[in-house]
Amino acid sequence: MSLVELLRTATRSVSANKFRAALTMLGVVIGVASVIAMLALGNGARAAVDATFKTLxxxxxxxxxxxxxxxxxxxxxxxxxxxxxxxxxxxxxxxxxxxxxxxxxxxxxxxxxxxxxxxxxxxxxxxxxxxxxxxxxxxxxxxxxxxxxxxxxxxxxxxxxxxxxxxxxxxxxxxxxxxxxxxxxxxxxxxxxxxxxxxxxxxxxxxxxxxxxxxxxxxxxxxxxxxxxxxxxxxxxxxxxxxxxxxxxxxxxxxxxxxxxxxxxxxxxxxxxxxxxxxxxxxxxxxxTRSDILGQQQEAARTFSILLAAMALVSLIVGGIGIMNVMMVSVTERTREIGVRMAVGAEPLDIVLQFLLEAVLISASGGLAGIVLGILAIPVAASLNNGVALLLPGSIPLAFGVALLTGVAFGLFPAMHASRLDPIEALRYE
Known part of the structure; x- marks a missing residue:
């Protein structure tokens, strides 16, 4: 089965349960937004330190x-x-x-x-x-x-x-x-x-x-x-x-x-x-002195970044677990469909790719929404960090990559589980 066809099938499956998919990606949205804000604060702190070195x-x-x-x-x-x-x-x-x-x-x-x-x-x-x-x-x-x-x-x-x-x-x-x-x-x-x-x-x-x-x-x-x-x-x-x-x-x-x-x-x-x-x-x-200001800014930025990193990690784990649970439910609901596909010649790898693509599609959508939310949240984060925040272009692909990695990591187990179903037992499933 071609990758394009697998992607089309995954898109149809996710679109069929829009509300469930939206709730599933909520954790990823918050996690990615936190990553964006964390990176912006870190970059802003470094820029502030550079400015301090100039002015003092x-x-x-x-x-x-x-x-x-x-x-x-x-x-x-x-x-x-x-x-x-x-x-x-x-x-x-x-x-x-x-x-x-x-x-x-x-x-x-x-x-x-x-x-x-x-x-x-x-x-x-x-x-x-x-x-x-x-x-x-x-x-x-x-x-x-x-x-x-x-x-x-x-x-x-x-x-x-x-x-x-x-x-x-x-x-x-x-x-x-x-x-x-x-x-x-x-x-x-x-x-x-x-x-x-x-x-x-x-x-x-x-x-x-x-x-x-x-x-x-x-x-x-x-x-x-x-x-x-x-x-x-x-x-x-x-x-x-x-x-x-x-x-x-x-x-x-x-x-x-x-x-x-x-x-x-x-x-x-x-x-x-x-x-x-x-x-x-x-x-x-x-x-x-200059070293005093440097130490204060670094400590404040470090503390705030740790809090945001913890929030991002927890949100991504919660979002990942949500993706895993939804995909396991999806595998159970589509057991007979999996059996039919295997009976007509689908390889276990095709099954793995189909469900993995569905998980990645959910996490990618959450990642895009999280990037938008993170950019909008930067002024709020900056106000909590003495107005210092700076979003660099490289932060966006990094945050999106984290979202994709979450989808792969938590979607792999349900996908592997689906590929290991017995075709005969799957066809008997009601």
Whole structure:
């Protein structure tokens, strides 16, 4: 019997019991969908790790105030990290080369009749240097070949200087889109805008930028920016001194743990940090390195992948057992048909192939439905994994292959059972 005829026969048999076949393939659908989601999360985690390696250099330590959950809300712990602490850090921690600092606040910017709500950022004079080294954004006009310098990020005017930061001069640099929103095509450089109730002279406009990370390209707009000297922003826009976010650049990346210890010692002395009953410091600040983030992301991705893998395995086993049970029932219902086919010359292999093809057809249909469900479920899975999921083309054939393998593995026993029936006994079956 030809393979085409066997396939036609298997299709007719499955089509004759559509509802039963649909219920049978449900486990396969869930299993394959779980495989798709698991692969997408794994790929997304790897992509996130790669992005982390770009945005946080091997010689950098991020420092921020510690938060703890109190009464269901995240509340700051202990003393704030201050601007002056950032200024003094390099002189108290010899392995620290320089410290970038930033604060942010939602403000209303106004020029003439045009006004916008925007998140303003107070940064140090080397803010552009950090932007260049992060690799998270790049100028739209950059050709990708020439060296990417700080100057490439300035479209017109200039960035503020170290002296302006120290003096707390009321100047600002606008993002490309922010300048368009406020000035509607007019020249912004040299004009005065209002940031809340503070007059601020525009000294520069950033070049039009684009996110280098495709996942963030449509989530945030780097062109909607308003940058001010951090000292100016703290003095003019905050009623009380805010906690400052710091990035410490270390002299030698190989000694980053030694630098972490120096920074911790310095901040513990400034904040008068005590110890708990077990002798551990009760720090009110957190320090994060690239290896810390890598470990956290890998652990989270590993845990979630294990859960999905377990779910996929259980679903596929349940689906496979369902296929086996249905095929055994089908063999019993068609015992006389099997006897007739054997009596007219069908070989045991023909019987095996017929029932095996029916099992594979059910699992393949479940696999296709599972692939669609898995693709639709990826945004949900991503929301449970910090928005990180990435479906690669190779994941789909792999998931479909798992579905086919399930059909073969669990359909083989009923098919073999059917091929071993005695033709005479089968013909007598009522």
């Amino acid at each position: 250099g091997a010689n950098q330590i991020q420092i921020g105030q510690r938060f703890e959950i109190q009464d269901g809300k995240f509340e700051p712990v202990g003393k704030k990290l201050t601007y002056l602490e950032g200024l003094d850090m390099a002189s108290n921690a010899p392995l620290v080369e320089r410290v970038e600092m930033s604060v942010s606040k939602s403000v209303k910017a106004r020029y003439g009749r045009n006004s916008i709500e925007i998140n303003a950022n107070g940064v140090t004079a080397d803010g552009l240097k950090g932007l260049v080294s992060s690799g998270s954004v790049q100028p739209v006009t950059w050709d990708g070949k020439s060296p990417l310098t700080e100057g490439a990020f300035v479209g017109s005017g200039r960035f503020f200087t170290l002296d302006e930061v120290y003096a707390g001069v009321s100047v600002c640099v606008l993002g490309y889109q922010t300048a368009l929103d406020l000035f509607a095509g007019d020249e912004p450089v040299g004009q005065v805008i209002w940031v809340n109730r503070t007059r601020c002279t525009v000294i520069g406009v950033l070049a039009e930028l684009v996110n280098t990370d495709l996942e963030n390209r449509y989530q945030s707009d780097p062109n909607k920016a308003l940058l001010m000297p951090i000292s100016t922003m703290i003095q003019q826009l905050f009623e009380e001194e805010p906690s400052v976010y710091m990035t410490a650049h270390i002299v030698d990346a190989n000694r980053i743990e030694d630098a972490r210890g120096q920074i911790a010692t310095y901040l513990r002395e400034r904040h008068q940090v005590g110890k708990d009953a077990e002798g551990n410091f009760q720090d009110d600040f957190d320090m994060t």
